[in-house]
Amino acid sequence: MSRIQQCLQSLKQQGRKALIPYVTAGDPEPGVTVGLMHAMVEAGADIIELGIPFSDPMADGPVIQLACERALVHGTRLVDVLEMVKTFRQQDNQTPVVLMGYLNPIEAIGYDNFLAQASEAGVDGVLTVDLPPEEADSFCEGLKAKGMDAIFLIAPTTTDERIKRICAAGSGYVYYVSVKGVTGSSALDVDAVASNVDRIRQYTSLPVGVGFGIRDAESAAAVAKVADGAIVGSVLVNKIAELQQQSDQIPAAVAEILASMRSAMDQ
Amino acid sequence: MPTEVDTQALLAMPDALGHFGPYGGRFASETLVSALEDLTELYEKLWQSPEFQQAFDKDLAHYVGRPSPLYHAERLSRELGGAQIYLKREDLNHTGAHKVNNTIGQALLAKYMGKPRVIAETGAGQHGVASATVAARLGLECVVYMGSEDVRRQALNVYRMKLLGAKVVAVESGTKTLKDAMNEAMRDWVTNVDNTFYIIGTAAGPHPYPKLVRDFQCVIGREARAQCLEQAGKLPDALIACVGGGSNAIGLFHPFIPDTEVKMIGVEAGGYGVETGQHAAPLCAGRPGVLHGNRTYLMEDEAGQIAGTHSVSAGLDYPGVGPEHSWLKDCGRAEYVAINDDEALDAFRTLTKVEGIMPALESSHAIAQAIKLAPTMSTDQVLLVNLSGRGDKDIHTVAEIDGIEV
Numbered sequence: 001m002s003r004i005q006q007c008l009q010s011l012k013q014q015g016r017k018a019l020i021p022y023v024t025a026g027d028p029e030p031g032v033t034v035g036l037m038h039a040m041v042e043a044g045a046d047i048i049e050l051g052i053p054f055s056d057p058m059a060d061g062p063v064i065q066l067a068c069e070r071a072l073v074h075g076t077r078l079v080d081v082l083e084m085v086k087t088f089r090q091q092d093n094q095t096p097v098v099l100m101g102y103l104n105p106i107e108a109i110g111y112d113n114f115l116a117q118a119s120e121a122g123v124d125g126v127l128t129v130d131l132p133p134e135e136a137d138s139f140c141e142g143l144k145a146k147g148m149d150a151i152f153l154i155a156p157t158t159t160d161e162r163i164k165r166i167c168a169a170g171s172g173y174v175y176y177v178s179v180k181g182v183t184g185s186s187a188l189d190v191d192a193v194a195s196n197v198d199r200i201r202q203y204t205s206l207p208v209g210v211g212f213g214i215r216d217a218e219s220a221a222a223v224a225k226v227a228d229g230a231i232v233g234s235v236l237v238n239k240i241a242e243l244q245q246q247s248d249q250i251p252a253a254v255a256e257i258l259a260s261m262r263s264a265m266d267q
Numbered sequence: 268m269p270t271e272v273d274t275q276a277l278l279a280m281p282d283a284l285g286h287f288g289p290y291g292g293r294f295a296s297e298t299l300v301s302a303l304e305d306l307t308e309l310y311e312k313l314w315q316s317p318e319f320q321q322a323f324d325k326d327l328a329h330y331v332g333r334p335s336p337l338y339h340a341e342r343l344s345r346e347l348g349g350a351q352i353y354l355k356r357e358d359l360n361h362t363g364a365h366k367v368n369n370t371i372g373q374a375l376l377a378k379y380m381g382k383p384r385v386i387a388e389t390g391a392g393q394h395g396v397a398s399a400t401v402a403a404r405l406g407l408e409c410v411v412y413m414g415s416e417d418v419r420r421q422a423l424n425v426y427r428m429k430l431l432g433a434k435v436v437a438v439e440s441g442t443k444t445l446k447d448a449m450n451e452a453m454r455d456w457v458t459n460v461d462n463t464f465y466i467i468g469t470a471a472g473p474h475p476y477p478k479l480v481r482d483f484q485c486v487i488g489r490e491a492r493a494q495c496l497e498q499a500g501k502l503p504d505a506l507i508a509c510v511g512g513g514s515n516a517i518g519l520f521h522p523f524i525p526d527t528e529v530k531m532i533g534v535e536a537g538g539y540g541v542e543t544g545q546h547a548a549p550l551c552a553g554r555p556g557v558l559h560g561n562r563t564y565l566m567e568d569e570a571g572q573i574a575g576t577h578s579v580s581a582g583l584d585y586p587g588v589g590p591e592h593s594w595l596k597d598c599g600r601a602e603y604v605a606i607n608d609d610e611a612l613d614a615f616r617t618l619t620k621v622e623g624i625m626p627a628l629e630s631s632h633a634i635a636q637a638i639k640l641a642p643t644m645s646t647d648q649v650l651l652v653n654l655s656g657r658g659d660k661d662i663h664t665v666a667e668i669d670g671i672e673v
Contacts (some may be wrong), residue, residue: 055572056446056558058453059296065440077570103294103557108571130294130557134284155298157460162300180298181458 003124004096004149004172007046008207008228017265018173018229019044019220020209021236021258022100024051024067025084026076028244032251034087039251041095044262049127049231052081052101059129061184063234066241078105078114082121089122098125098151098172115142125149125172133169140169153177154200156192167204175231176200176210178223184234188213194226217264224265232261274525277600280591285474285561288597290590295473295560298457306376307475313379314482326371327486330404331361333368335487337494337651343621343638350644351499352637354624354654355491357515364627364656365487365515366397370466372483374401377464384408384459387466388452390417390445390511391582391629392424393656394468399433401466409433412451414444417581424660442575445511445585449559469512470589473560477589484518487653492522495651503651504644505530509632510550510603511583513592515655520601521591530602532640533592534632536578537605547576549588550596550603563590579608579664580628582656606632614638615658615665627656628664 001009011018021040025033037048053071057064078101085097099118106114106128118126125148131139133152140150149172154163157180167174176197178188188210197208210223211231223230236254243250285291293303313319327333336359340352357365370387377385385407389395395411402409411428415437418425428435441447449472456465470480495503506523508516510533520531538546546552549564556565558573566574566586578584595601606614611628614635619625626634630653637652644650658665666673 053572055441056450058450058559059457061454062440072572079570104565104567104573105571107556107562108567108569129296130560132293132295132297132300135292135294153297155296155300157298157301159301159304166297177298180460182454185458 002147002149002172004047007096008173011046017224017227018046018209019258019262019265020047020049020229020231021045022049022051022231022233023236023240024053024064024071025081026053026071026074027067027237027240028070028247029074030076030080032247033084036251036254037088038092039255040258041092043255043258045095045258047096047098049098049100050081050085052078052099052105054102054105057102059182061182061234063184063237063241067237070244078109079117082117082123085123086121096124097122098127099123100127101129103128103131111139111142115146119146119148123148125151127151127175129153133166136169144171151175156180156196160199160203163200164203167206170206173207173209173229174200174204176208176227178210178212181212183212185212187215188219190222190226193223197227217260220261221264221267230261230265273598274527274600277524277598280594281474281478285478287591287594290555290563290593291474291477291561293474293560294557294562296457298460299473302460303473303475309379310376310475310479313376319375322375323372327368331367331371332359333486334490335359337491337498339498340622343618344641346621347638347641349641349646350504350648350650351646352641353495353499353503353649353651355487355519355651357487357653357655358626358630358657362397362400363659364393364397365484365518366394366468367400368486368518369468369480369483369514370394370397370401372479373464373466374405377407378405380464382462382464384463385466386410386412386452386455386463387468388412388445388448389468390448390584391580391627392417392421392428392660393582395433395435396424396427396431398466399428399431402433403431410455411435412438412448412455414438414442414448416443417445420581420664421660422663444576444581446573469514470517470591471512471559471561471563471587477561477591480514481517481521481591484514485521487515487518488520488522491519491651495649499649501649502526502529503649505532505640506651507532507534507633507636508653509534509583509629509655510588510592511536511547511585511629513589515653517589517591519653520595524600531595531600532636533601533603534636535603535605536580536583536632537607538577540607541605545577546605547578547584547586548605549586550592551605555593558587561590563587563593579611580632582627582629583632604636606635610635612665612668624654625658626654627658628661630655
């Protein structure tokens, strides 16, 4: 059983929901990321989604675009991101880490090379926004062979037939994108999320994480009621942007936001 | 040179998932996949239907003004002292470039799908103008995304789009050129997918766009083939077209694929010179990767970040290329070369002075290649060059280089 599956199963047994923060690796500078990851775990994060910076993040809103730009100013490459995971693993062998990003940096270093390095670094899952299951057969097999999960997105526009295909290709959890739009879009509609999560559950026993539009403790708690996990990104990245000149304050400030979400979700 | 079997396989591409060999595909955000599936299904159905074909042909004839002439540039040919140069006059289309062939087709699709709003990305502004034009005619809301650097370079086209009723959004992210405009258009589409049709301007992007844009542009090659047979009494020895995303080139090339005696030459933007790294020539100097929904040759760094590009012509200033060109390159049916900024500018001046035809800076790259090649050929050989757009929009750019305020 993968670390992600273990984590989500044990939460389920406790009747709790997963808090899954996203930050872009190397934002605002590479030295911040590993400490930030530890601080997020201490504040109650169950799984960490670590963004691979990309020059052309088409599915992201301005907040994460700018995070990518900050990380790229410092030349944060995929191999550097893997190095950060390796360093994180020296102190934390428990918390699952999912790499999230776009396909081209992976293509650039080569699939086999990436799979070997990611597995060695201690990566647990990979979510590539622009790799649909139709194109992902050999990549999914490669991940599986290394004991890593392939995480896929499901959108409000995804048909039932595709939900089946996506869930068959994926493992670990599926990521339900709660709104039509880019990351950091408008607030989510919890009732619509609930009915779509139910729709997904007709076809899979995989846990369902929900992201896009969770911005505070209240919306995190509302999502946790209807899904297996709340994925939160832009609100954290916004805080990082605010504090980019005082980067030593970033871990505590991000932890504070997560802690409030954690306590609201556990109530 | 490929065998007969190879060319038949080439003609049958792409496959059902949009692949041209290892290129193309549908590398899109999940939110867009069902819209792309719907579009594929509708397109395949309509493209086979006589009513759609009639509506498309009628618009091309009476709104665009097709067929566009094939013009024998006799004086230029004589001065170069080699091959006979024929120009396919896409610059004479309504709105001044080949772009309108495609926007007419996609606007018909938008109408069939009942979408009240269209969006487009544009570099030089020609596709933006062509999109705003068809939107005005059909009464559709139109938003055009354009890099802020290009808004500056192409002020005339920006104003044209505004007069046509479109909203032009200047994109400030990234390198502020065509690729960033395309990112922003994708973001708009993912947000407004229910009521919006995305009119992609080149034969790139996620399936089915490379296929449908090619199909709409193939009218160029079909006409040119018949016109050349009639006027020159033979097929051309070589075709030449500029390649940014590559829609005018694929439209010219595709109907000639089975004519293996006809060479196909795509001309990329060499910028300050391919050796300087400051160019927009992914087929000449890039490597395969994934961007904007398809796998294709890209300009990128070692780590897979998309590289900044440079070309004097905004319409070629793009780090990728349509996936069918990537495959035509790999299998050897077409060859791709680069023409530098200064060579393109010389060609712009030459054609203007010698033939009284002012080409777009994009098309000037194709003209420059013809000027290089013609003297190496004999006077009974034929070079067919796609003059994809007219140069009025570039007068400011050229004047600025000359140090003249217009």
